[in-house]
Amino acid sequence: MNYTIILAEEISSIDFSQVLETAADSLRYSLDKSKVLLKFEGETPSFLVGKQIYTYEAIMEILNSPTWAEEI
Numbered sequence: 001m002n003y004t005i006i007l008a009e010e011i012s013s014i015d016f017s018q019v020l021e022t023a024a025d026s027l028r029y030s031l032d033k034s035k036v037l038l039k040f041e042g043e044t045p046s047f048l049v050g051k052q053i054y055t056y057e058a059i060m061e062i063l064n065s066p067t068w069a070e071e072i
Helices: 008-013 056-063
Strands: 002-007 035-040
Touching: 002 008, 002 056, 008 035
Parallel strands: none
Antiparallel strands: 002 035
8 A cells, every 4th residue: 555645736636546535525634634645556646656655654654743633
């Protein structure tokens, strides 16, 4: 599994047939709604080429940060 983060303004460029999310309303947003998490398997989809690709461990560190998760 591979993970990447795109800007929310790039949602219209997502080819949902190439990622594991099914539609815009199923996306995980950062708390300020400026960024979106995407997951995919295999080769990097063409619309994500050039984006930073993260491992599970790396993305979990990001998703547990104050930018993505509210403090308990």
